[in-house]
Amino acid sequence: SCAVTMLGLAHTILDLHNVTDLCLVPHFDNLSLGIVSGGVDGILKYTAIRTRGDNQDTQQKEFETVLSMDICSLDFPINTISSLTHPEAPITLIAVGGLTSEIHILARCQTVSPLFIPICTFSLPKPVCTLILKHNSPPGSPNWCVAIYIGAQDNEIHEYNLHISQTSNQISCQVGSHTILGNSGAELTSSSCISQGHTSHVRSLFLGTINNVEFLFSCSNDGTAKQWCMVNRVCVNTFEGHTNDILTITGTKEQESFSLFTGSKDRTIMAWKEHTKSQKKKPVTTWEKATLDSTAVVTSLLYTKAGQLMVGGTDGVVHCWGKENLKWLELGSQTVHNKLTKMVEIEVNGIQYLITAGDGYGCSNIYLWRVTI
DSSP: OOOOOEEEEEEEEEOOSOEEEEEEEEOTTSSEEEEEEEETTSEEEEEEEEEOTTSOOTTSOOEEEEEEEEEEEOSSOEEEEEEEEOSSSSEEEEEEEESSSEEEEEEEETTSSSSOEEEEEEEOSSOEEEEEEEEOOOTTOSSEEEEEEEEETTSOEEEEEEEEEEOSSOEEEEEEEEEEEBSTTOOBSSOBEEOSOOSSOEEEEEEEEETTEEEEEEEETTSOEEEEETTTTEEEEEEOOOSSOEEEEEEEEETTEEEEEEEETTSEEEEEEEEEEEETTEEEEEEEEEEEEOSSOEEEEEEOTTSOEEEEETTOEEEEEEEETTEEEEEEEEEOOSEEEEEEEEEETTEEEEEEEEEOSSSEEEEEEEEEO
16 A cells, blocks of 8 residues: 655755746756746746755754855746756756746856856747747757747747757857647748647646657646647647646656646646557557546646655645555645645655745745655
């Protein structure tokens, strides 16, 4: 049977700027964890924390903050950030979007200062809700190409290709083709969008692979989630069942099956399990749906490496769900914030940690929780 999951507070970062999103980045000494957080005040903040000792002594502080500094002040409230590190070179990209139509791309190189360097800015027709980055370079290519997928308030999913180059003293970025999913993969003059689609704001995106084919999953204020084939950029499936805005989406591949999770304002989480069968020598995919109840509006979902579904919401409680005898059961819950906005998983020295951001008690905090199973 599954054991109850408890969260033990390992470290607190007083961020003090109403965190709306965060991402993890490598720190230059490879011994520390770098966190980039964005807030409604338009501040991007970089914080590095380092483990202390072997973590065997429960009385010993497990982490210490070794560096905290504002890296950039933008002119708009930030609501989404994403990072991507070069697989071979010490370069990390940070993409930032928010309540304007601008996308800001920053770079961090371990060999130059300052920590992060603004390298380009481009605009969409409407404000940005969510974005994710993906490596897009052909195998063996000397150039670094990155795809950025953006969900916006124009109800579209935009895809841009970024071409990154580095010299001895400069990192530059060229914005290439822009596509909108649903336009049959046709390249537009200024941009591309994934249409066919959503009838309201696109709130969250997730990339997953099924039967060796890559798909982009999206969710929207229209109460639906969609599955987009990245071969031809068309919608192949629509997930229905929620009765209000879907705010967050995530997924995981277990053994031979793929599972998708959506969290909504209707205070439910829907778990969609993929089943693929061969019919007339062609694969046919169906989705089995299970509904999990939440105590609040669901704002963040995280599927952990240990096979647990962490659910966070507007009541600041993290609920842990697991499967027993093929059925979803709630294993435990704990209050971590007044209102939770983001969760990220990290493993340090073989120990599982959960990083949460949200409104704390009197200030905006980022917490590191040690997960004990």
